[in-house]
Amino acid sequence: MEFSWHWCFSKKMIEYLLCLILFSVGLYCILVKRNLIKIIIGLGIMEYAINLFFILLGYKSGGQFPILSKENFNIEHFTLNITQPMVDPIPQALILTAIVIGLAVTCLLIAIALRIYEKYGSYDIRDLNKLKG
Amino acid sequence: MIKKPEHGMTLIVKTITRYTVGLILLFGIYIVLHGHLTPGGGFAGGVIVALSFVHLMLAFGKETAIKKMSEKASGILESLGAVLFVTIALLGLTAGYFFFNFITGHRPFETSFFRLFSSGIIPFCNIAICLKVGAGLFGIFLALVFFKKND
Amino acid sequence: MLLMPFFVGVPLLGAFLNSILGKISDRISDFIGNLVPATLVVLSFLSLFTLKSLNFTPFVYKMAGWVPPFGICFVLDGLSILMLITVNIIALTATIFSIPYMEKYTDKWKYYTLFLLMLTAMNGAVITGDIFNLFVWLEIGAISSYALVAFGTEQEELEASFKYAVMSSSASLFILIGIGFLYSYTSTLNMADIGKTLLEKPNSTLVGFVSVLFLLGFGLKSALVPFHSWLPDAHPSAPAPISAMLSGVLIKSLGVYALTRVIFNIIGTTQLFLEILVILGSISMVVGVLLALYQWDYKRLLAYHSISQVGYIILGIGLGTPFGILGGLFHLVNHSVFKSLLFLTSGAVEYTTGTRDLQKMGGLSTKMPVTGNTSLIASMSIAGIPPFNGFWSKLIIVIACIQANKFWLALIAIIVSILTLASFLKIQKYAFFGDLKEGLQSIKEAPVLMCISMIILAGLCIFLGLVLLPDIKGFFLDPAVKVLENGVEYSRIVFKNIR
Numbered sequence: 001m002e003f004s005w006h007w008c009f010s011k012k013m014i015e016y017l018l019c020l021i022l023f024s025v026g027l028y029c030i031l032v033k034r035n036l037i038k039i040i041i042g043l044g045i046m047e048y049a050i051n052l053f054f055i056l057l058g059y060k061s062g063g064q065f066p067i068l069s070k071e072n073f074n075i076e077h078f079t080l081n082i083t084q085p086m087v088d089p090i091p092q093a094l095i096l097t098a099i100v101i102g103l104a105v106t107c108l109l110i111a112i113a114l115r116i117y118e119k120y121g122s123y124d125i126r127d128l129n130k131l132k133g
Numbered sequence: 134m135i136k137k138p139e140h141g142m143t144l145i146v147k148t149i150t151r152y153t154v155g156l157i158l159l160f161g162i163y164i165v166l167h168g169h170l171t172p173g174g175g176f177a178g179g180v181i182v183a184l185s186f187v188h189l190m191l192a193f194g195k196e197t198a199i200k201k202m203s204e205k206a207s208g209i210l211e212s213l214g215a216v217l218f219v220t221i222a223l224l225g226l227t228a229g230y231f232f233f234n235f236i237t238g239h240r241p242f243e244t245s246f247f248r249l250f251s252s253g254i255i256p257f258c259n260i261a262i263c264l265k266v267g268a269g270l271f272g273i274f275l276a277l278v279f280f281k282k283n284d
Numbered sequence: 285m286l287l288m289p290f291f292v293g294v295p296l297l298g299a300f301l302n303s304i305l306g307k308i309s310d311r312i313s314d315f316i317g318n319l320v321p322a323t324l325v326v327l328s329f330l331s332l333f334t335l336k337s338l339n340f341t342p343f344v345y346k347m348a349g350w351v352p353p354f355g356i357c358f359v360l361d362g363l364s365i366l367m368l369i370t371v372n373i374i375a376l377t378a379t380i381f382s383i384p385y386m387e388k389y390t391d392k393w394k395y396y397t398l399f400l401l402m403l404t405a406m407n408g409a410v411i412t413g414d415i416f417n418l419f420v421w422l423e424i425g426a427i428s429s430y431a432l433v434a435f436g437t438e439q440e441e442l443e444a445s446f447k448y449a450v451m452s453s454s455a456s457l458f459i460l461i462g463i464g465f466l467y468s469y470t471s472t473l474n475m476a477d478i479g480k481t482l483l484e485k486p487n488s489t490l491v492g493f494v495s496v497l498f499l500l501g502f503g504l505k506s507a508l509v510p511f512h513s514w515l516p517d518a519h520p521s522a523p524a525p526i527s528a529m530l531s532g533v534l535i536k537s538l539g540v541y542a543l544t545r546v547i548f549n550i551i552g553t554t555q556l557f558l559e560i561l562v563i564l565g566s567i568s569m570v571v572g573v574l575l576a577l578y579q580w581d582y583k584r585l586l587a588y589h590s591i592s593q594v595g596y597i598i599l600g601i602g603l604g605t606p607f608g609i610l611g612g613l614f615h616l617v618n619h620s621v622f623k624s625l626l627f628l629t630s631g632a633v634e635y636t637t638g639t640r641d642l643q644k645m646g647g648l649s650t651k652m653p654v655t656g657n658t659s660l661i662a663s664m665s666i667a668g669i670p671p672f673n674g675f676w677s678k679l680i681i682v683i684a685c686i687q688a689n690k691f692w693l694a695l696i697a698i699i700v701s702i703l704t705l706a707s708f709l710k711i712q713k714y715a716f717f718g719d720l721k722e723g724l725q726s727i728k729e730a731p732v733l734m735c736i737s738m739i740i741l742a743g744l745c746i747f748l749g750l751v752l753l754p755d756i757k758g759f760f761l762d763p764a765v766k767v768l769e770n771g772v773e774y775s776r777i778v779f780k781n782i783r
Contacts, residue, residue: 030450039450050460057468067172090473091464094416098460100176101423105453107273108430112446114280119439128443131517212303219297222289225348 015056022049036113036123040106047102051095058088066092140194150192157185161267168259175262182263183270195278204279207272214264221257287327287334288345288358291368291407294327295320299400306393314383317396321376321403328368332759335365340763344413344782352413352782353474359413359778362763366613367410367541370620371533373744375403377737378525381628384731385524385635389436395523398435402428402529406537413778415463415546416473422459422505422538426452429530433522444517451504451514459501462494469494479550479775491551498546499560506539508598509568512591516575519590520583520640524631527583531590532624536616540597549767549774553604561602566696568595573703582630582640582715585707586623589666592700593619599697600681601768603688610765611680618673618748622665625741629659632730632738633715642711647720651727654735656716658742663712665745667705673748 007013026049029042064082066089072082113123120127141147164171165178190198298320306313335343342361346352379399386392405425412418430452434445467473469490470481482491504511515535519527547553572592579585597619600612632655633648634640649656665674678701685694729735751760770777 027454030454036446043450043453046454046457050457050464053461054464057464065172091467094463096176097416097420101420101427101456104427105430105449108427109446109449111277112430112434112442112449114277115434115437116442116446119437119442128446130440130443131521208307209304212300215300216297216304219293219300223293223297 016053019049019053019056022052025049034125036116036125039125040109040113043109044102044106047098051098051102054091054095054098058091060085060087063087140196142192146192150188154185154189154192157188158182161185161263165259165263166256169255175259176266178259179263179266180270182267183274186267186271187274190274190278199275202268202271204272204275207268207275210268211265211272214261214266214268218258218261218265221254221261225254287331288343288360288411289347290327291324291411292404294323295400295404295407299397299404302393302400303397306396310392313393313396317399318376318379318383320400321372321379324372324403324407325369325376328365328372331360332365332369335360335362335763336759340766342767342778342781344778346782353472353477356417357413357474357778357782358411359475360411361767362765363541363545363613363767364410366617366760366764367537368407370617371403371406371410371537374532374620374624375399375406375529377624377628377740378529380737380740381528381631381734382523382525383733385631385734388635389523395432395435398428398432399526399529401425402432402534406533410537410541413475414473415466415475415478415550418542418546419456419459419463422542423456425534425538426456426505429526429534432526433518433530435523435526436521440517441521444514444521448514448518451511455501455504455511458497462497462501465490465494465497475545475550476775476778479552479772480779482551483772483775495547495551495557498543498551499557502539502543502546503564506535506543506598507568507591507594508564509571509591509595512568512571515591516584516587519587519627520581524583524627524634527587527631528624528627531587531627532620535590535594536597536620540594540601540616544601544768548771550772552772558602558604561598562690562693565595565597565599565602566693568592568598569700570595570696573700573707576707577703577710580642582633582642582711583627585642585711586626586630589704589707590619590623592704593623593666596678596681596697596700599693600684603684603690605684605688606765606769607680607687608684609768610761611677611684613764613768614680614751614761615674615677617751618665618677621741621744621748622662622672622674625658625662625738625745626666628734628738628741629655629662632734635734636727636730637724642714644721645715645724646718647716648724648727649716650720651724652729654738655730658738659716660712661742661745663708667708668701669705671746671749673745676749676752 008017023046026042026044026046029045030039033039033042062084064084064086066086068080073080116128117123161178161181161184163178164173164181165175168174168178186198186202189201298316302313302316306316340362342359344352345358345360347356347358350356379396382395382399386395389395402425405421405428408421409418409425412421430445430449433448434441463473466478469485469488470478472478472481500511504514507515519531522530547557569592572588572590572595576585576588576592579588593615597612597616600608600610600615603609603612630640632652633645636652637645637648639645661672665672668675668678678697682694682697685691685697751757767774
């Protein structure tokens with residue numbers, strides 16, 4: 001599929017472009033901001049952008065939630081009779097794992113940031129310059 | 134004039150909390166136990182269970198929350214949940230493979246579909262994960278709240 | 285072969301049992317923390333002998349009985365068994381070392397819990413056959429190492445850990461984007477299945493983009509230049525056995541192994557990508573050793589040398605010829621052994637004298653003979669002096685460069701080796717030989733358990749050169765080289781061997 005601006009801003013692609021913009025906002029936060037807490041928030045924004053991207057990958061237009069129930073699953077013959085396609089469930093499972101990992105990293109970073117404030121007296125990264133060379 | 138109490142929030146918040154905190158805990162347990170039928174499962178239910186304890190701490194102050202679940206208790210419950218999970222996985226080895234769903238088919242574990250007592254080891258794994266996540270998240274919250282300067 | 289899930293199950297169980305029982309007394313957590321790596325060493329040797337009897341065809345273990353590609357599988361082939369043996373032996377020596385060393389820190393049970401979690405992650409990453417499972421183990425290992433680097437909670441350690449954590453989690457996010465693109469292109473997550481699907485689909489630029497994302501992500505985890513700036517801060521700040529584990533095995537099993545597995549066996553190498561690996565490897569070699577000549581902190585100097593030696597490994601693997609891959613993988617094993625030994629000796633020096641500054645030490649080998657001699661052996665290994673193990677692997681890499689007609693690279697490799705010798709002579713002169721300073725008159729030798737682990741690693745340094753004899757090479761190194769040489773045949777072999 002070749003590139004053109006019309007394709008880029010079409011209905012299918014604009015969501016992915018918004019994910020990319022959100023990811024860049026998070027990356028900008030990590031690179032430019034000087035407060036430790038703002039860096040942690042920037043990392044969080046990057047994680048949200050990626051989670052959103054993954055869920056968009058699994059979407060089928062007009063799709064239903066991927067849950068088997070008595071209405072659409074025939075127990076004796078093990079067949080599925082549905083009218084609309086089901087959304088892909090694998091990215092949703094991957095995202096659950098990625099959210100837990102993001103939570104663990106955020107908690108650890110906040111604990112480290114609290115102790116840095118206790119030892120150094122400020123949250124500014126320009127004051128953390130003990131390690132040189 | 135309502136006097137602001139020394140611990141926690143005002144009287145209105147405390148009264149509402151007394152009614153709702155049990156319901157939130159119950160809702161979390163419902164999501165965990167129905168993890169194989171409806172969306173949710175261990176992690177989401179565990180977060181809601183932890184939130185009920187955090188709700189208690191926010192409304193009543195930290196001393197009351199410590200009496201309900203102390204730091205030692207949350208540490209032990211958390212590790213117990215993880216040990217339970219790995220034990221269930223290793224027990225699957227008795228039926229051939231690691232993590233195998235060994236509760237199937239024959240009596241007394243008769244299974245059916247779309248009922249509460251079905252699909253093998255999945256509800257037990259969900260309960261173990263709920264213990265770990267709930268106690269773990271509340272433990273993290275306690276550690277951050279009770280962090281004192283020690284030199 | 286039903287032993288395979290125990291590589292992951294035993295350390296995980298040990299970590300959480302330690303979390304419950306270790307609070308009671310220190311001896312219990314010492315006991316659990318040493319029993320688990322010892323069990324894993326025994327298990328990995330058993331797996332090596334079982335795999336040899338199967339003639340090194342990969343063994344595929346279906347997790348929970350689900351047939352791949354519907355389920356996660358564990359794949360044990362020559363490369364995995366090489367990494368498993370290396371990781372577990374180094375972990376055992378590090379835990380033996382930490383029994384007396386960690387008395388200086390509080391909360392020993394927390395240390396052993398995090399250590400065993402990191403060990404679970406490293407073991408899991410080298411035997412898994414599913415790409416998202418690799419990402420999960422990567423994250424578990426990374427998070428426990430962030431906490432372990434900040435274990436002492438002094439000023440420098442917290443700053444180093446924060447920087448390491450932010451950079452490393454950004455790298456993991458790039459890896460996750462790469463996995464997402466690969467899933468959307470091939471609609472499967474199993475490594476062998478992705479390989480098979482990529483062979484059938486036409487060439488597209490998406491695969492090149494995904495390789496660049498993986499190079500960014502895994503390159504930061506394995507400290508390639510220009511992604512190396514977290515390493516000189518993080519590795520010195522950790523407690524000494526953790527520095528040995530981080531520098532010795534973590535950057536290799538979660539960085540170099542994952543990169544080679546994904547690029548060689550799943551996506552398939554192109555000539556352009558191998559050229560990029562060679563360029564990055566040679567720049568790492570030179571930058572690491574030049575910056576190391578300037579350091580006066582013992583552990584920071586060793587950390588810069590880690591960057592340089594990982595450059596050797598990437599150079600060897602990036603040459604693409606069988607001889608080059610042999611040199612790269614053998615250097616990986618050797619570097620784990622002598623770099624861990626160097627960090628453990630620096631830990632012993634810090635335990636007795638209380639400082640890491642080279643200008644404050646002198647003449648330690650009169651009072652600490654075991655530490656001095658083992659440190660001398662390790663320094664000669666890393667500088668490439670015969671007959672220690674570093675010489676053989678560097679020789680193979682230099683010969684492979686010459687065979688591939690890259691004479692300039694061979695010359696650079698030899699010059700870097702000479703500069704490495706120069707900086708290690710600096711350590712030996714300032715720390716171990718010379719006159720004993722006044723304040724250090726009353727120091728004694730390091731405790732017995734520390735000496736035992738250092739002697740084990742020094743013995744491995746001396747005798748590891750014997751692995752190049754034809755019988756033992758066919759046993760240990762050749763299957764690993766064959767796996768990487770096979771390249772994208774990996775998927776066909778794995779599907780044939782599912783049972």
